[in-house]
Amino acid sequence: MSAVTIALEPAAGRDIAALVELEEILFPGDSPWTAAMFAGELAAGYHYVVHRDVDGVVDGYAGLALLGDEAEVHTIGVRPSAQGAGLGRALLRDLLAHAGPRRVLLEVRTDNAPAIALYESEGFVILGVRRRYYQPSGADAYTMARPAGAAA
Numbered sequence: 436m437s438a439v440t441i442a443l444e445p446a447a448g449r450d451i452a453a454l455v456e457l458e459e460i461l462f463p464g465d466s467p468w469t470a471a472m473f474a475g476e477l478a479a480g481y482h483y484v485v486h487r488d489v490d491g492v493v494d495g496y497a498g499l500a501l502l503g504d505e506a507e508v509h510t511i512g513v514r515p516s517a518q519g520a521g522l523g524r525a526l527l528r529d530l531l532a533h534a535g536p537r538r539v540l541l542e543v544r545t546d547n548a549p550a551i552a553l554y555e556s557e558g559f560v561i562l563g564v565r566r567r568y569y570q571p572s573g574a575d576a577y578t579m580a581r582p583a584g585a586a587a
């Protein structure tokens with residue numbers, strides 16, 4: 436059986452409105468990112484990719500910052516109607532490929548079982564808990580890391 440290829444492309448300024456819309460769907464109560472925040476991420480040169488559905492509408496996105504010897508997953512999301520079909524893993528693997536051998540860090544809500552399962556399956560481990568990290572919900576976050584040199 437041949438593997439299905441999920442085509443990703445670099446995010447651009449024209450995608451920001453779609454990213455904001457998805458953030459508001461995916462992260463209600465946790466200060467979804469604004470257009471200004473995404474514009475800042477792109478202006479900083481961080482690695483952002485999107486996936487488009489058959490109609491060309493963005494249904495998945497992810498962003499990574501390279502910070503010296505480390506990398507940080509800043510965001511990753513898949514439209515609810517597109518979840519469970521491998522897109523989240525494809526997005527994360529794209530970020531990890533971009534990170535290369537660097538240690539990769541991220542934060543995730545402690546009650547976000549699907550995301551935690553995804554991260555653990557890609558080599559991340561829990562480092563600790565950041566209490567009330569998300570606002571205004573007050574939800575706790577795990578800090579997770581994929582160790583340096585773990586790249587395939």
Ligand SMILES: CC(C)(COP(=O)(O)OP(=O)(O)OC[C@H]1O[C@@H](n2cnc3c(N)ncnc32)[C@H](O)[C@@H]1OP(=O)(O)O)[C@@H](O)C(=O)NCCC(=O)NCCS
Pocket residue numbers: 461511512513514517518519520521522523524525542543544547548549550552553556
């Ligand atoms: C987390 C998220 C990006 C995963 O995207 P996705 O396209 O649904 O994920 P995939 O189909 O690629 O699945 C990858 C893995 O995630 C885990 N996963 C996905 N959905 C899951 C669920 N409902 N329950 C448990 N694990 C799940 C599994 O480990 C799965 O691997 P498997 O299919 O081999 O079992 C997506 O659920 C999402 O956008 N959630 C809301 C936003 C969010 O929480 N982002 C992360 C913030 S830190």
